[in-house]
Amino acid sequence: MISALVVEDDPEFAQFLGYSLDQAGMNVTYCRGVPEALMQIMTKQFNYVLVDLMLPPLYSQEGLSILREVLSRQHSACVLLMTQRDEGTVSIVSEAMELGARYFFDKNDDLVMENIMAKIESVGIERRNGIFISHGHN
Numbered sequence: 001m002i003s004a005l006v007v008e009d010d011p012e013f014a015q016f017l018g019y020s021l022d023q024a025g026m027n028v029t030y031c032r033g034v035p036e037a038l039m040q041i042m043t044k045q046f047n048y049v050l051v052d053l054m055l056p057p058l059y060s061q062e063g064l065s066i067l068r069e070v071l072s073r074q075h076s077a078c079v080l081l082m083t084q085r086d087e088g089t090v091s092i093v094s095e096a097m098e099l100g101a102r103y104f105f106d107k108n109d110d111l112v113m114e115n116i117m118a119k120i121e122s123v124g125i126e127r128r129n130g131i132f133i134s135h136g137h138n
Contacts, residue, residue: 002124003027004048007037007066008082009055013107017050020113024120034062041069046077048120052107053083053092060092064099071100078123080116084108 004026008014011032018028029044031037033055041049049070053063063081070079081096083089085106093104103119105112 001025001027002047003029003045004050005029005031005037005040005044005046007031007033007049007051007055009033009052013052016113017116020117021048021120024117034065037066038069041066041073046074048080048123049074049077050080050082050116053081053096054089060089060095064092064096067096067099067101078120079103080105080119082107082112082116 002025004021006014006017006021006028008017008030009032014030014032018030021028026048029040029046031040037051051063051066051070054060055062055066063083067079067081070077079101080103081093081101082105083093085093085108097104105116105119109115
């Protein structure tokens, strides 16, 4: 079964996202913070890891620490980053992309859920056709 790890501190958004992933036939694991997410990343393999970049208490550093761990341990996972884009998040998104993240979604976008699900579907097609390249390695 296809698995997804959702790391999101907003319970309403996490539930909305989890429902969409569940409806797509995925086994979904939820985490609200870094310690729980790191434990999951160290003990299980995921096809998709969806991470809110701005997790408390350190905000950008928390999301980046999860990203680094995923990139070092989950080599075949597709990482999708989410946050509410504003002037303060532009540099953190750039840093995440430099680390190897491939996809970023603005949670303020009215179509964020549709965009995330469309990207997951396109990655699934790429994987079935043997052309998915994880973590920005081209």
